[in-house]
Amino acid sequence: MEFILNRRPTTFNGDEQTPLLWVIRESAGLTGTKYGCGIGMCGACTVHVDGEQMRSCSVPVSSVAGRSVTTIEGLSSDTSHPVQLAWIKLDVPQCGYCQSGMIMAATALLKKCPKPSDAQIDEAMSNLCRCATYHRIREAIHAAANS
Structure with missing residues (x-):
């Protein structure tokens, strides 16, 4: 295959x-x-x-x-994707385990909806974060949308 x-x-x-x-x-x-x-x-x-x-x-x-x-x-080969840069700048991860999935979900969201509202982010981001960094995740998505 x-x-x-x-x-x-x-x-x-x-x-x-x-x-x-x-x-x-x-x-x-x-x-x-x-x-x-x-x-x-x-x-x-x-x-x-x-x-x-x-x-x-x-x-x-x-x-x-x-x-x-x-x-x-x-x-990206060097963490230069806007979502990755926003994650780093806003220090989103705590334990970090869920973050690659979160970043991939956020990237897909921004491709479909370049300037999402909080409600659109909440609806689209169904990934779970056991450290509950959801507020930083939302902030990073907004930051990436504005970059």
């Missing part, structure tokens, strides 16, 4: 029902995408598939055949 991973052609020769998360982490060695719940609820595993956010723990790799997948590592 072939797909594009962070702008590079990738081949996976395992079970086509393997969750995309494990292909990314174990086969490709990209560990920025995190395992959280395994049932697509927490968002720690959020990646973009053809530009749309997707929870990679509940997506079989077969569903991305011929498609383009972007992980946190593919967002």
